[in-house]
Structure formats: structure tokens, C-alpha cells
Amino acid sequence: VSCIFTLLKTQSKRSKNHQYLSGYLWAMFDDKKGRIVGFEHTKVSNLNGFKVKDGYLQKWSKKGPIGRWTKKWVVVTPDHIFYFDSKEGELDGYLDMNKYEKVDDELKHGGKYTFNITGNTTGMKPFTFDAESEEEKKDWIAKCKECIRYGAKRSLERVSSTKAMRYHMSLYVRIAEAKNLIAADIGNASDPYCVVQLGAQSVRSTTVYKNRNPMWGEEYLIKVHNRGNDFVLADHIVNVTVFDQDVMTNDDILGAVDIPAKLLSNQQPLEQWWPLKPRRRSDFVQGEILYEIEKTPSEIKVKIIEARNLAAKDPNGFSDPFVQVQYNKESKKSSTIKKNLNPVWNYSCSFKNDPAVTELKIVVKDWDLVGSPDFMGQVILNLNSFSNGKKLTKWISLQQKPSKPSKSGDSLKKDLGEVRLKLKYTEQLILPVSNYELLWALVDREGHTVINALGEVSLEKESVANTLVHLFSSKGKQIELLNGLSKQEVVTTPSVGVLFRGNSIATKSIDVFMKLIGMEFLQGVLKNKIREICSQKRSYEVDPNKADKSTNITENQKALVDLVSSVLQLIINSANSTPPDLKRVFHYLQKGVMAKWGKTVEGEEAKYTSVSGFLFLRFWGPAILGPKLFGLVDEIPSPIAGRTLTLISKTIQTLGNLATFGAKEPYMAFMNTFIQQKQTAFKEYIDVCSAMPPPEAKSDLNEVIDVESEFASLHNHLKRDNEKIMALPNPSPAVSKIPAVLAALAQVEGKYRGAS
Numbered sequence: 001v002s003c004i005f006t007l008l009k010t011q012s013k014r015s016k017n018h019q020y021l022s023g024y025l026w027a028m029f030d031d032k033k034g035r036i037v038g039f040e041h042t043k044v045s046n047l048n049g050f051k052v053k054d055g056y057l058q059k060w061s062k063k064g065p066i067g068r069w070t071k072k073w074v075v076v077t078p079d080h081i082f083y084f085d086s087k088e089g090e091l092d093g094y095l096d097m098n099k100y101e102k103v104d105d106e107l108k109h110g111g112k113y114t115f116n117i118t119g120n121t122t123g124m125k126p127f128t129f130d131a132e133s134e135e136e137k138k139d140w141i142a143k144c145k146e147c148i149r150y151g152a153k154r155s156l157e158r159v160s161s162t163k164a165m166r167y168h169m170s171l172y173v174r175i176a177e178a179k180n181l182i183a184a185d186i187g188n189a190s191d192p193y194c195v196v197q198l199g200a201q202s203v204r205s206t207t208v209y210k211n212r213n214p215m216w217g218e219e220y221l222i223k224v225h226n227r228g229n230d231f232v233l234a235d236h237i238v239n240v241t242v243f244d245q246d247v248m249t250n251d252d253i254l255g256a257v258d259i260p261a262k263l264l265s266n267q268q269p270l271e272q273w274w275p276l277k278p279r280r281r282s283d284f285v286q287g288e289i290l291y292e293i294e295k296t297p298s299e300i301k302v303k304i305i306e307a308r309n310l311a312a313k314d315p316n317g318f319s320d321p322f323v324q325v326q327y328n329k330e331s332k333k334s335s336t337i338k339k340n341l342n343p344v345w346n347y348s349c350s351f352k353n354d355p356a357v358t359e360l361k362i363v364v365k366d367w368d369l370v371g372s373p374d375f376m377g378q379v380i381l382n383l384n385s386f387s388n389g390k391k392l393t394k395w396i397s398l399q400q401k402p403s404k405p406s407k408s409g410d411s412l413k414k415d416l417g418e419v420r421l422k423l424k425y426t427e428q429l430i431l432p433v434s435n436y437e438l439l440w441a442l443v444d445r446e447g448h449t450v451i452n453a454l455g456e457v458s459l460e461k462e463s464v465a466n467t468l469v470h471l472f473s474s475k476g477k478q479i480e481l482l483n484g485l486s487k488q489e490v491v492t493t494p495s496v497g498v499l500f501r502g503n504s505i506a507t508k509s510i511d512v513f514m515k516l517i518g519m520e521f522l523q524g525v526l527k528n529k530i531r532e533i534c535s536q537k538r539s540y541e542v543d544p545n546k547a548d549k550s551t552n553i554t555e556n557q558k559a560l561v562d563l564v565s566s567v568l569q570l571i572i573n574s575a576n577s578t579p580p581d582l583k584r585v586f587h588y589l590q591k592g593v594m595a596k597w598g599k600t601v602e603g604e605e606a607k608y609t610s611v612s613g614f615l616f617l618r619f620w621g622p623a624i625l626g627p628k629l630f631g632l633v634d635e636i637p638s639p640i641a642g643r644t645l646t647l648i649s650k651t652i653q654t655l656g657n658l659a660t661f662g663a664k665e666p667y668m669a670f671m672n673t674f675i676q677q678k679q680t681a682f683k684e685y686i687d688v689c690s691a692m693p694p695p696e697a698k699s700d701l702n703e704v705i706d707v708e709s710e711f712a713s714l715h716n717h718l719k720r721d722n723e724k725i726m727a728l729p730n731p732s733p734a735v736s737k738i739p740a741v742l743a744a745l746a747q748v749e750g751k752y753r754g755a756s
Helices: 002-014 134-160 433-443 449-457 461-474 478-492 505-535 553-573 580-597 603-625 639-656 666-677 679-689 707-726 738-755
Strands: 018-021 025-030 035-038 053-061 068-076 080-084 091-096 100-104 114-119 127-130 166-179 192-198 201-204 215-224 237-244 252-260 270-275 288-295 299-308 321-327 330-333 344-352 359-366 374-382 391-397 418-430
Touching (some): 053 134, 080 134, 114 134, 166 192, 166 707, 192 215, 201 215, 237 418, 252 270, 252 418, 299 321, 321 344, 418 707, 418 738, 433 449, 433 707, 433 738, 449 461, 449 478, 449 505, 449 707, 461 478, 461 707, 478 505, 478 580, 505 553, 505 580, 505 639, 553 639, 553 666, 553 679, 580 679, 603 639, 603 679, 639 666, 639 679, 666 679, 707 738
Antiparallel strands (some): 053 068, 068 080, 114 127, 166 215, 166 418, 192 201, 192 237, 237 252, 270 418, 288 299, 288 391, 321 330, 321 359
16 A cells, blocks of 8 residues: 555656556646546556456347447446446446446347446436346446446545535425326327426426326435535525426426425425425426536636536437527527437636626527427526626526417416425534544443333334434444334333234334345335236235126136245245344344233233234335335336236235235135145244244345435434423433523534634
8 A cells, every 4th residue: 555655646746647546546637728638548457456346238229210239348347336348448438327327137129138327316327237147137236236336435535534514405296196197199098207496406207007096105305415505495496397208309398386495494304285286397497507607807717617417308318408698689509419418518608797797698599400499497696696706616507598478368277286295394504423422322222211212202213213313224223223112112002913014113214224224125025026016917806896797716816825925935035134233233132022011811922923014014024015115126016017016015914914815805815725724834934934943144234324424314304203202201311401402403503603
């Protein structure tokens, strides 16, 4: 290491035209423009000391009318992926893995062992590769995920190492459903999806085909970039647009609603139905631009550097954006960047300064071969707000054109349907971690009385649970936390029949933890089978009231038993692969249940149902019922496949309750024999999943946790519910200290704000 640093120091003295990038690679550096040009001179041999994996892969390219596969030599390094024409050939391209967040094994473009690498910014082009075997694909995916985690960890370390105060702003979005949408397609149908955006950031739901009353149930988090006081919520609008997806033409807008962001300023959840209003396709705007302006008494210099997250205006899912700068009846235009939603122009222009003209307009448009360019958004700047001689560089959101009044009121009166959303804006002031020592000492106590008190009064138990699980996991104390919370739940629950059936802080925390460390495990067990089921077009309907007249119910019953059996067998066979930390949680949970109810009639059954209440009712069952939410499929299943998954999930969850189907669902009674036959295997499965693993067995935590952010979140929850907590009877000594800790943190925040 010392030799490398000596070499770097020596090289930096010898040449100003090179810069050491990412800790291990040389890249060309343009001193004049101050930016990285690329890795033009990188060879495979340069990477030998840094590679994580290399080998041949097929890479999908959209070049040509239908696209094609080309063979590439791919080298994975800690934070980049490079691909070459051959093992000895020239560099063809690379991926900066700091800009990517997801790797999955979705089959695409006819490939046999394909996997995709998806960006963390709207509009980033995904990369698709095809491996030589299933084993190789899994290894490539694992190595690529390591790169993403490494990049996330490094980014977090860079931020934390500054010892400065941070602001985090985010918008939680749940796109629930829509109803009574208008028909945009033949057959009185539509193929709707929903886009929600705040500023330049946006999220897009999946498409529900041939449905005017779509159920999405999808959750997203829009992260507003850390801009401190530059971001003012009241100045923004949450734009919600429902589209109809089309194949050959631009997607139609079925309706839109603009929600004033100031409605979310109290940082409380807002959930309701929103009536949709008309909006023209040409008026849809998305994204932001980075500009640089320097004003002098004689001249106005403008540089449009880049844009990001622009709206797709063309049928191919891209745009061909260019920018126009308009001042004093003079207009200047940049070059066009083809097929790009994150264009880099670096376009400079200048105007003679006329003090009487104070407005400068920047307009982004989409170039079209035929017809006029499409409007993509604009920014109007008041030059009086710029100081003479001072250069200002700033990101700014693109805005729509001012709306024109409709020539006819009919379109405004037309019922376009409604969309149901749940929104919650959160703004956090995040301190360096050393300032949260008192807060950690407050919650990390035997008995967890502060956590239990917060869980008792909070209306946001899931958010609290998510914060606690991440925070304690970062400290390696997750098992201690979950064991303590489950013990408290057992002690305070009067009847074993209702144990862990409510939305308590213990139940929510275990639920969050299962998903935190068990999601990849779940996907490995079920993904292929669920995708196989979703690809089938046959119906397994067994309800005579829902089946077609031509349906053979008896035949479907037999087929459904076989299908459920195959899914259940996958689950049972996975018992030994259950993440060790989940086994520890269930071991302590089961131990507590048996200590209280073990000698009762219900105790023997509760030994199993207390664990299966999580594994079957909150893990396997929901994943089968909603596979899109658990990453098992990429699109919402068709109505036929969705019904099949519902029948499978019903059976799995009924078995998990050690129950049978009764009068409520008589059409499922034929499954009772199967359920009774599988109870022994079910109990053996629970025994394995709740057996204490050896101490050396560890669970992989695939998520990089921002500890400071989690502390700030916990701080906010305690501030919000402090009065309710202090009103609880008989507060513990730890609970009584909450006001003092909050006061100390408020004082620290005041100092940081004053310093900034």
C-alpha cells in the first residue's frame, strides 16, 4: 500500500494531465474543463490486480431495428464493470456501479441466463448480460451486488467522514389503486400505470393491462437530494399522472392531479382519493437541469451543463433533447443528444446585457424528424436575483408552461376517475453519529422500556420498527432487540389465540427483520416457480360461482392440489437454508411461548403457530399472493395467474394456522385432506426453522445502513410522540429521561444550524 501511495505522489508531480480515479485506475483528465473524459487507455492487464471476476458474457445492444447480442470480455472491479471487445481487445464501455442499485435475473431478449443491472436514476439505461450457465449467472449477480454494496458503503463513509450536519428529505409514496378510469383502447379498456414526481425525482408503477380499476399496492421512496436549505417544500407540487401504455405510439394521459406539497409539511401521512383532471400529453414535464450563469454589466454568460430524469417523449422510451436559451428576443440553441434522458450538453452562449430586460428563459425540447419539437420543460430566471461578477451554478426543476383556459368546459366536467395515494414527507436533520450517544444509551437498555412506550403510542409503528431494526442491526444487537420485544409481547398477551396477531411494535419489528435479511433467501426459493405459474394461461379455478360453465371443477381440484404441493415442498425443503438470525429469533420466540403456555392444551399447538404466524402468514403467504412486491416477478400477474396465486396462498396460510377450510369457503373444503396430510411435515419444518444455529453461523446483511440517518429518524419519532409517551402511567426511569435527551439534542442541532 505504501508503495502505491508513493507511486501516486510521484506520478501526480510528473503530470497534471492524469488523475487517479476510484483508488486504483488511471483516467484521462481534462484540466481545462475539469472533468473526467473516460478510461480510454484502460486495458485488461491494468485491471488484473483489482478484478473481482472476469470472463465472457453476451451483452444486449439495442443497435439496429431489433437489437442483438454481442460477446464481450467483462471485468468486475470493486466499483466499476468494464467490458472489452475481447480479452486482448479495446475497452468498449464501463458501468460506474455507484450509479446502479439493482441486479436481478429477469429473462430478456431470448437469452438463457440473463441478468439486468438497473440504475438508481430515472431514465438510466439498464444493462442486460447473458451468462454461459445458471451457476455462472448466479456468481456474476453476486459479484455485481458486491460492487453496488461497496459503492454505497464508500459513499456513506465519505458523507459521514465530513463530521458535518446533513439534511435528508424524502417522500414516501404508496400508489394504491385507481377507479373508473376512462377507456383509451379498443374494447373499452386501458393499460394504466401511474407516475408520481416531486421536483426532478419520480417513480413509476407497473402497468396493469386491460383494467380501468387497477390495483397497484406499490410503495416507493422519492429521495430529495441533500440540498439543505435550498429545498423549500412549499414551493413544490407533487405531480401525479396516470398514463395508458401504448406500444406503437406515445402513451396517453388518462388524467392527472397536482397536489400542493405544503399539505405534507406536517410530516404526517396523507391518504385519500384524488379526482383526476385533464392533461395533454405534450404538457407532461419531468426532470431538472444544471445551469451556470455569470452576469456582468455588459454581458450575460450562460452554460447549460446537463439535465437528468427528463420525460420520455418518443415511443422508444427515450427523447432527443436539446436546449434553447432565450433572452431579449434572441434565441440560441444547443446540439441534440439522441436517445437520452440524462443528456450532457456543456453548451455555452452569451448575450449582451440589457438592464431593461430581466427575464432569461431556458427551454428543453425533444427533436423530432417529422413535425415540431416536443416541449419538455422550461425555467424562467429573474436576472435581478443574480449578483454582478458572481458565477452561480445550480440545479433547478423544469416547469410546465402556464396552463391555458379550456375553450370548452366539457372536458373539465368529465369524470376521469380517481387515484388513491398515501403520501408522507419526511425532513431530517442528521447529526454526526457521536452526538447520538445519549439517545443510544436511552434505547439500548434491558427491558427496552423506551421502545415499548414509543410502540404503544405511535401511529407509525411500521416506520418505528423499520428504524429500530436497522439501527440495532448496525450495532449487531438485532437478536437482543427482537428477543426483548417478543418477550414483552408474550408477557402482556392474555390469550395465546391472539398472540402476535395484532400490529404491535414486536410484530412489526420481526416482520421488518424477516424482509431485511430474508428477501434474497425467499426469492431463491420461490422466484422460478412463481414465474412459471405466472406464465401459464390455464385457470385453476375451483369456485363454481367464479368458474366458466365449461370448467371441470374436479380436474382443477386435482391440479391445484398438485400445484400447492409443489410450492409447499419448495418451502419445506428450504428449512435448513433459513437465515441463521431468523432461526435465532424464532428459537427465542418459541421458548418464551412455551414458558408461559407450554403446559396448557393450546400450548403444544402454539409452539408451531407462534412461528408460522410469521413465516407462513407474513412471509411465504404474502409473497405468493403479491409476488411483485417481493421481487418475484417484474409485472403484476394477470387476473388468471393472480387468482391461482390467491388459491395457493389461502392454502399455505390455512396450513400455517393448523386449521382447515370451513363454511366460509366451502369450495376449498377439498383441500382439507391435503392440509391434514401435510401437518407432520409442516411441524418438522417449524422445528428446523426454530432450532438454535451454531454461534459461528451468520446471516448476510445485504443492505448498507446509514446509522446517522436511523438515529435521526428515531429522534424524530420520539420528538413527535414525546407528549403521549410522558402521559403513560407509571413511566420507567429510562422513559423519564426522554425530555432531557431531546433537550440536549435540540441544543446540539442549534449549534450546527448556527455554524452553517
